[in-house]
Amino acid sequence: MxxxxxxxxxxxxxxxxxxxxxxxxxxxxxxxxxxxxxxxxxxxxxxxxxxxxxxxxxxxxxxxNDFESFRKLRVFIENPPDAQTKRDKLLKVYNPYNEPIDLKKLRFNVAFMTDNTKKKERWRIQPKPIDSTISRLPANDTLTLTFRLPKPTMKNPRYIRIGISENGLCYGINGKKIKLE
Structure with missing residues (x-):
């Protein structure tokens, strides 16, 4: 408007x-x-x-002065995570842009939600590329990372959603709501 x-x-x-x-x-x-x-x-x-x-x-x-955002980045988790396990989870990030993106420009978080998908807790996560030599999201491609899901303090979270903050901006809506097992 x-x-x-x-x-x-x-x-x-x-x-x-x-x-x-x-x-x-x-x-x-x-x-x-x-x-x-x-x-x-x-x-x-x-x-x-x-x-x-x-x-x-x-x-x-x-x-x-030099605004840069990557709101079209998309995050995918293929297997529904279990909030109780301490195993690493796989996270895929799709970069639809025509240029690679330095991973140092990105921060990730996970929001834990209730049955009605109201966000109750947000925790920063630090995904790492499976290949530790990779430092950039490739252009028009997907990168697989691993991360640890933090233990929520809320009782019985039902869903999570992953967000990305680029260059210190507010976290975006980069992933779909995922039901916890």
Missing amino acids: YEFYAGVPSFSLNNEYYRRNQYSIDQSEKQVQHQKVLYVSQSAKDADLAFPKVDGAEYYGRFI
């Missing part, structure tokens, strides 16, 4: 607090890559400015 009324490009990060929307499938991300942008969120972390919403809540903005 903002782009329509303002006449300037806009892009939604579709982060873990919201749902996917048209920005997940259109080319908006490409328009803002490596551009100077105003990153607006409800977090005051490193804010350059603040402005109120009609309901009194505050939004904060931070200028990013």
Whole structure:
């Protein structure tokens, strides 16, 4: 809506607090890559400015000179994990972009959810490539990594979802909801 009324490009990060929307499938991300942008969120972390919403809540903005996001990365777990085992799990990350992505730019988390898929806990995970010499996600390809599923403190989690944060941005919606065994 903002782009329509303002006449300037806009892009939604579709982060873990919201749902996917048209920005997940259109080319908006490409328009803002490596551009100077105003990153607006409800977090005051490193804010350059603040402005109120009609309901009194505050939004904060931070200028990013070379914006880079990878919201189209997709995460897959083939075998439903068991929250109780301490074995490593396999995680596949598909990179649909035409360039490789340095793994150092990415952070991963797992959200534990209830029966009604409400997120209750989020834990950072540190997947590692099976081949330890790999340091980048190959372009238009899939990389297999291993990770340990942290033990949740909540009782009886039913689902998990993996998210990716790129360059310190909010975690995205990169994986599907997966039922725990």
